[in-house]
Amino acid sequence: MINNETVSIDRIIENLIYLHPLLSKSLTRSIRSKTNLNPGSLYILGMLSKHEILSMSEIGCKLSMPKPHVTAQVDKLIAEEMVERLFDPTDRRIVNIRMTEKGKEDFKAIKQEVSQDMRERITKLDEQKLKSLFDSTQVVRDILSDIMTDTKMNLCTKI
């Protein structure tokens, strides 16, 4: 029971640790070669395309980015007109960030570009494996997205 669960957790972590460089390999690398954006700013776009509007602090928290780095990355995205600052009327310290229409379009194209190599590899999978990968990535994403996000307040304030 407990032993059994512990083994499962170890294996899950083992798998995730192994997975990480595989994703870095395929994604981070082509981000660099195919776009003029940093990986970091693309992660921000990824978060924004899920959460619509996030404050600077929330971005830093969700992505574990130091605040100064968030500022720098967002500045870049604003220079590219991909996101915009929205000043919060209820608390004028807060700077909310939202993607522009241009940003959404560009991001879509960039994702296409960046994942070109991976797409080709995935395309070669047979139907059963494709389905399997589809379901599994969805599960991993959902569960991890859920448990790794510190929306439970306090944990996100420190950074």
Add this chain to the structure above:
Amino acid sequence: MINNETVSIDRIIENLIYLHPLLSKSLTRSIRSKTNLNPGSLYILGMLSKHEILSMSEIGCKLSMPKPHVTAQVDKLIAEEMVERLFDPTDRRIVNIRMTEKGKEDFKAIKQEVSQDMRERITKLDEQKLKSLFDSTQVVRDILSDIMTDTKMNLCTKI
């Protein structure tokens, strides 16, 4: 049919892109704070714990690391006595790398340390989600590990 598959692939890629910073967040960060090794050298240990013995080139290929970077990381690991160089008798240019016993022990402990935070979060999952995450990470790992390994360009022949 084709349309349907394309949608699936898009979604898979969407999921993987979203997943990547989540893993970075939980893993890379605590690697830095809890060990005196670079993330890069831990990825090498991860590969070595799966493949037993790899040449310098194979390491670089599997992790998409530039060869000079591999040299630097392996030097660090050797300084920590976690891996050792094995000179290939059949081709004296090749330098094979293998974990030492100390390396295996240390790596195990480091993984435990590094995944502490994630472990606590996963532990809170109910049994069904735990099982689901277990299965899914395994599938994603296996399939990605399979298709992301380069056999096309230069080397990376061993799997």
Add this chain to the structure above:
DNA sequence: ATAAATAGTTATACTTTTGTAACCAATTTC
């Protein structure tokens, strides 16, 4: 036997990310 290719190292310049500290402006607390 010479030329070409391969495996790995060294050196160097560069980009990206991380980490601190100081700072301003706005808000909250008391």
Add this chain to the structure above:
DNA sequence: GAAATTGGTTACAAAAGTATAACTATTTAT
């Protein structure tokens, strides 16, 4: 209303990763 806190920016140093070229030594090919 003074003091403390918070959200964000600026500035700067350091770590980590990337990219290239040049080099040694070994091996392979012609």
